[in-house]
Amino acid sequence: MKNYCFIIEYIGTKYSGFQRQKNGLSVQEVLENAIFLATNNKVQVTPSGRTDSGVHALGQVVNCFLDSNIPVDKLSVVINFHLPLDIRVKNCFIVDDSFNSRKSAKKKTYIYRIYTGETYSVFDEGRVLNYPYKLDFDLMNKAAKKFEGEHDFRAFARSNSSVKTTTRKIFSSYFTKDFDYLTYHVTGNGFLYNMVRIIVGTLLEVGRHKKNIFDIERLLNGESRVKSGQTMPPHALYLESVEYE
Amino acid sequence: MKNYCFIIEYIGTKYSGFQRQKNGLSVQEVLENAIFLATNNKVQVTPSGRTDSGVHALGQVVNCFLDSNIPVDKLSVVINFHLPLDIRVKNCFIVDDSFNSRKSAKKKTYIYRIYTGETYSVFDEGRVLNYPYKLDFDLMNKAAKKFEGEHDFRAFARSNSSVKTTTRKIFSSYFTKDFDYLTYHVTGNGFLYNMVRIIVGTLLEVGRHKKNIFDIERLLNGESRVKSGQTMPPHALYLESVEYE
Numbered sequence: 001m002k003n004y005c006f007i008i009e010y011i012g013t014k015y016s017g018f019q020r021q022k023n024g025l026s027v028q029e030v031l032e033n034a035i036f037l038a039t040n041n042k043v044q045v046t047p048s049g050r051t052d053s054g055v056h057a058l059g060q061v062v063n064c065f066l067d068s069n070i071p072v073d074k075l076s077v078v079i080n081f082h083l084p085l086d087i088r089v090k091n092c093f094i095v096d097d098s099f100n101s102r103k104s105a106k107k108k109t110y111i112y113r114i115y116t117g118e119t120y121s122v123f124d125e126g127r128v129l130n131y132p133y134k135l136d137f138d139l140m141n142k143a144a145k146k147f148e149g150e151h152d153f154r155a156f157a158r159s160n161s162s163v164k165t166t167t168r169k170i171f172s173s174y175f176t177k178d179f180d181y182l183t184y185h186v187t188g189n190g191f192l193y194n195m196v197r198i199i200v201g202t203l204l205e206v207g208r209h210k211k212n213i214f215d216i217e218r219l220l221n222g223e224s225r226v227k228s229g230q231t232m233p234p235h236a237l238y239l240e241s242v243e244y245e
Numbered sequence: 246m247k248n249y250c251f252i253i254e255y256i257g258t259k260y261s262g263f264q265r266q267k268n269g270l271s272v273q274e275v276l277e278n279a280i281f282l283a284t285n286n287k288v289q290v291t292p293s294g295r296t297d298s299g300v301h302a303l304g305q306v307v308n309c310f311l312d313s314n315i316p317v318d319k320l321s322v323v324i325n326f327h328l329p330l331d332i333r334v335k336n337c338f339i340v341d342d343s344f345n346s347r348k349s350a351k352k353k354t355y356i357y358r359i360y361t362g363e364t365y366s367v368f369d370e371g372r373v374l375n376y377p378y379k380l381d382f383d384l385m386n387k388a389a390k391k392f393e394g395e396h397d398f399r400a401f402a403r404s405n406s407s408v409k410t411t412t413r414k415i416f417s418s419y420f421t422k423d424f425d426y427l428t429y430h431v432t433g434n435g436f437l438y439n440m441v442r443i444i445v446g447t448l449l450e451v452g453r454h455k456k457n458i459f460d461i462e463r464l465l466n467g468e469s470r471v472k473s474g475q476t477m478p479p480h481a482l483y484l485e486s487v488e489y490e
C-alpha cells in the first residue's frame with residue numbers, strides 16, 4: 001500500500017459537488033469508481049477540500065492509499081480511461097505516508113470569472129458569470145485588498161454553517177482585467193462555506209458603487225452576514241490550485 | 246418587409262451543421278423557429294455559407310426579409326429568448342434590400358484551435374483539438390504561407406464535392422502560438438467542402454516532418470486529394486468572421 005496523490009481537473013456543471021452524497025452524483029463517487037475499475041482498490045479519496053455543486057476545479061488535489069502494480073507514470077492514463085470527459089487526472093505521484101490532501105494543505109487559490117460586456121458568448125455559458133454592468137475596477141481592487149490578512153469572515157459565510165472558527169487568513173486578493181473579462185483571484189489558508197462567492201458578490205456591489213471601502217471594513221470587523229453581498233452563482237468559480245510545503 | 250442581417254454565434258456540437266436537413270437538427274432550423282416565435286414571420290435565412298456538422302461559429306452572418314415592428318435594437322433580445330443557450334444572436338441591423346449574406350460576402354475567416362501539450366484540459370473538450378506531438382512551428386508557418394494567393398485547391402477538398410471550380414483565393418494563412426496552444430488562421434474568398442480541415446491536417450504533417458514545403462507546392466499544383474493530409478475533426482474549427490464591402 002502506497003500513498004498516491006492525484007491532481008484532478010473537472011467541470012462541476014453536472015455534479016452535486018465534490019463530496020459523495022446520497023441524492024446526487026458527486027465527483028468523488030465517479031473518481032472512486034474509476035480508481036476501482038483501474039486498480040481493483042475500493043478506496044475513499046481525501047480531497048484538499050470539498051467544492052460546492054457546480055463549482056469547477058483546475059487543480060483539485062486528492063490522495064488515497066492503493067495497492068497497485070501499475071507504474072505511477074501510467075496510472076493517470078488508466079484511470080482517465082474509466083472517467084467521463086469532464087473529469088481528468090492531470091498528474092499522479094507517490095507521496096510520503098504522512099501526506100493528507102486536506103490536512104497538509106497550506107494555501108488554496110480560487111478564481112472567479114466575470115464577463116462585463118454586452119454580448120455574452122455561447123462559449124462562456126456555464127463557465128463565466130454574465131454581468132453586463134459598468135464596474136469601477138480600481139475601487140474593486142482597493143476593496144479586494146482589504147480582505148488580505150487574518151480576519152473574522154463570519155459575514156462572508158453561509159449563515160447556517162457550523163465551524164469551530166470563522167477566522168481565516170487571506171494571503172492575496174485581487175482582480176485582473178482582460179478587455180471585458182474580470183477575474184478575481186484569492187489565496188487563503190482555508191475558506192468558509194460559500195465564502196468566495198459571497199466575497200465576489202460584495203465586491204461587485206463595490207464596483208457598482210452600492211457599497212464602499214468602509215462597508216468592507218465594517219463587514220470584516222464583525223458585522224453580520226445580512227449586510228454583505230449576495231452569494232454569486234457557482235458556475236464561474238474554479239478551485240485553481242492547492243499549495244503544500 | 247425589410248432586409249435584416251444577423252451576426253450569430255453557436256456551438257456546433259449538438260447540430261448537424263448550419264443547413265436545414267431531414268435527418269438531424271440544424272442551426273438553421275432552430276434559428277428560423279426562434280425568428281418565427283419572435284416575429285411571427287415564416288422565413289428561410291440565408292447564411293454566408295454552410296458550416297459542417299460540429300463546426301462552431303463566432304461570427305456567422307445570415308439575412309432574411311421580415312415584417313416586424315420590434316425595434317431593431319431589441320430584436321436580438323427577443324429572438325435570443327427563443328433560442329437555446331448554444332446559439333445566440335449577437336447583433337442585428339437593417340440592411341439594403343440588395344444585401345445577400347452569401348453573395349455579398351467578400352472574405353471569410355476560419356480559425357482552427359490545437360493543443361499540443363500533454364494534459365488536455367476538460368474545458369477544451371469539444372472545442373480544441375488534442376494533438377500531443379512536438380511540432381515544428383516555424384516550418385508550419387512557412388508552409389501555411391504557401392497557401393496564400395490564388396490556387397487550385399482540388400487536393401484540399403472532399404473528393405465527391407461537386408463545384409464549378411476548385412480555384413479559390415487565400416488572402417492570409419498563418420499560425421499563432423500561445424504556450425501549448427496553436428491557432429491556424431485562414432482568410433479566403435471562399436472555401437471548398439472540408440478544405441480548412443484538410444489544410445490543417447496537411448500542415449500538421451509538415452509540423453511533424455512527414456511532409457515538406459515542396460509537397461505543399463506540388464499539392465497546390467494539381468496533385469490529387471490522396472496525397473494531402475487527413476481531414477481533421479470539426480470540433481476545433483470556428484467560422485470567425487465574414488467581411489462585406
